[in-house]
Amino acid sequence: MGRQPDYAGLARFATHWRERVANGGFVPMDPAAFDALLHRLTGRLAEALAAAEVDGRAAGEVGAALVDAHLTEPAVLAATISVIGTHLAPARPERVVQIQAAVAAGYARAIRVTTMAEQEELGKAVLSAHAAAERALRSSEARLRALFDGAAVGIGISTMDGRIVQVNQAFADLLGYTPEEMCQLLVPGLTHPEDPPDMWAMYAEMIHGDRDHVRLEKAYFRKDGGVVWTDMSASLIRDESGKPEFTIAMVHDITDRRRLKQRLEHQATHDPLTGLANRNMIAGQLDRIFNSGDPAARVGLCYLDLDGFKRVNDTLGHQVGDELLAAVARRLRECVAGPRQVAGRMSGDEFVLLVEDPAGPQELTALAERTLAALAVPYQLGQHRMRVSASIGVVESDVRSTSPTELMKAADLTLYVAKSEGRGRFVMYDAERNARQAARYALAAAMPDALDRHEFTVVYQPLVSLADQQLCGVEALVRWQHPRLGELTPDSFIPLAEETGIILPLGRWVLEQACAQAAEWAQLFPERRVFMSVNMTVSQAHEPTLPAEVDGILARTGLDPTLLVLELTESAIMDTNGPPLRALSGLADRGIRIAIDDFGTGYSNLAYLRRLPVHTLKLAGPFVDGLRDLDGGDSVDERIVETIVRLAHAIGISVTAEAVETAPQADRLRLLGCDTGQGWLFSRPLPADDVTKLLQDASTPVLSGGQ
């Protein structure tokens, strides 16, 4: 006691101690600090040792201090105890043991406290972390719930066995249920007849985990029975191990959009006025029918046109016209039966009834008859009551042997035939007639070009004075040198020309040619006074510019008007009232003579002979034909001819006999008083040069008998 501390000894002890501990475990402080600690503790130990009674408490504090310095490896304690034993005070072993025991006990106590404290800290940290995670989760849950509840899109969650476990308000509202009601429903119960066929297969795949996503348009029945269309997107939610756990569906109301789309589609394929299929849709249907690939497929078409519709439009106005079309369309819709028959409006007043896979032509004719009957019933449009008939061209064919274009063409042509045969009827397509029609059309179409290409020529048939057998005039006859069909006579193309209107330029051209030729002959043979007879059609007679044109031609050719004869048929003359009549009278005033061609074959109203400026009657062939018999005598024809001649002469009109073929006919006609004759007996129609030759040979009677 009171001894000076053995500093060197203490230092040595501390060094040993440090060395032993450093080898044993983790030293959490730097060497200097560690040194300082051990020195201090060494000092404490020395004090504890030097006290009168071993200071167990102090020694215990040393042990505790080691733990507090985080020198917690058991090896540290072992080293410490060992060093104390070997280096502290070897001379006083029993004191050393007490120190050792106290140090060990202090260490053990401290380590127990530290361990429990650290474990408690850890526990608190874990709880704290849990709590934070919970809060974050709840917050995220709250956000999710807000998202779910507030979404404008309908969201629904269901289990793998189809139970709907949760829906948001939007979904419930969409179907008109409360969310609670919807959670009573099962997913398979939400079917709708218009569900895509593979939809439920895809749902089954999703339930089995074979498919993660389905998106399609689906209709749902509302609680009140209404229907909503949705864009539905369903996804499969799996748990961590990949097993299917839920399905979540999001639905988006597209009812309006769909309706609009359908309306637009309808508009694109339907005629706005009548609601019938429009041209596009009919074309589409035809394409479908023709591309069906079925070798036995058949198709039928009624092409329908309202007779006189234009007149209704013109006289009663377009509004009434439209109402009529709508009324017709309604009746047509009633006439078509079943899904295989479609009524369409092609344009204006043209309609079509398309039949897919008809049983045969009889189905089409039955349809056409039904339609005519339905349309024949009078229409009451406002205060207007009217009847309208229709013309129908009907075609029925197997698909293989034709095409949509051919079919329409055939129907169109057949419709035309129906019209030209009198309207208010249907006509069945006839291939042969169709060919003829096609040929006629082709011919009519070729005429303008033919005129430009000078394919037409004029030949002249002599007219002979029956009294002295002298040539007194010629009739100009047009011929067409068709490149393929050869020489065509007027019968085969003049009526066509009349229909298409090409008669006007053609007629003008013929007249010009004839007058020029006549002028030439007048110049060469002035004393012969050869007249030129040119045929005129109804159209030509009605043409307002006729007088001016004739004047122009006469002026250009220099022909004396008194040498020109214009021939018109009875029916052409019959149609003349007003302007055409005035035109003809005007021409007559210039000295041009008018002849009635084919007299006796048309409507012979003798009264008109008084009004019209007629100079000649041309007796039709049939009358002349009746005078063929050598027996002659009292035939009816003779009497008629005689009477006509007398009548004509009585009012100052001359008579020409056409188609004189035999000499006896000629004789008889002369005896009956007929003035002029024309026919093969005298001459066939000749080219101009041949006529010139005839005229040159002035004395030769024209009795060539068919040169």
Next chain:
Amino acid sequence: MTGPSDRVPAGIDVSRPSAARVYDYFLGGAHNFAVDRMLAEQIAAMTPNIGETMRSNRVFLRRAVRFLADQGIRQFLDIGSGIPTAGNVHEIALDAAPDSTVVYVDIDPVAVEHSRAILAGVDRTGVICADVRDPVRVIAEAEELLDLTRPVAVLLAGVLHFVPDADRPAAAVSALRAAVAPGSYLLVSHATADGQPPEVIEAQRLSARTATEISLRSRNEIAAYFDGFELVDPGLVFIPQWRPDPQDPVDDHPERVGAYAGVGRKD
């Protein structure tokens, strides 16, 4: 809306071992559960040196922080700091320079909570719960506690070997480098298979049972993290060889710790 079973974040699931708790055990702490201690014993059985490695790392950290403080660094960003056992960065830094600021970053929420509890009364410290693989988040949160216009020491001690290649550790380090001012430092200590016996590989496989698994990298790979930094002496060496304390002699087999350490300066 109750969804499928909630996934428990790493560390909170106390039925699984956590790297932070295993590390604490090796350092002689009691901040661990039975599962952690069991795994630690298994690892130690495979690689008896493992405890030494961890302790060696801790000691290196102390030396390095001291060194950095001496270089004038007053801001420390300790990423992957784990559970605050003894000899923490803030203790060392504040001891060297009381005006230092230390921010701890760890992915383990328990470690973060624990750190917050311990640092509750300590000024100039902060704790961030973030993942080193999300450097943007780390920087964003660190910015609130540190002045990134002044040099910072970024400490990645024993953490990059928990980031597999697929998670692009180099990109993360690059991002951190880009965020700090010139004059900042990077510290890396990283486990390696260099000079290691086969049982080390086995331990790596075992480590997959914790929330994170260890990727052992070669010296070259580890050196690559220092792109853009100038390594200070002695460069990238085995941990015990990095500026050892004169009183702590380096033994003959520094490679036995199975880890490299280095400190680099950004110019």
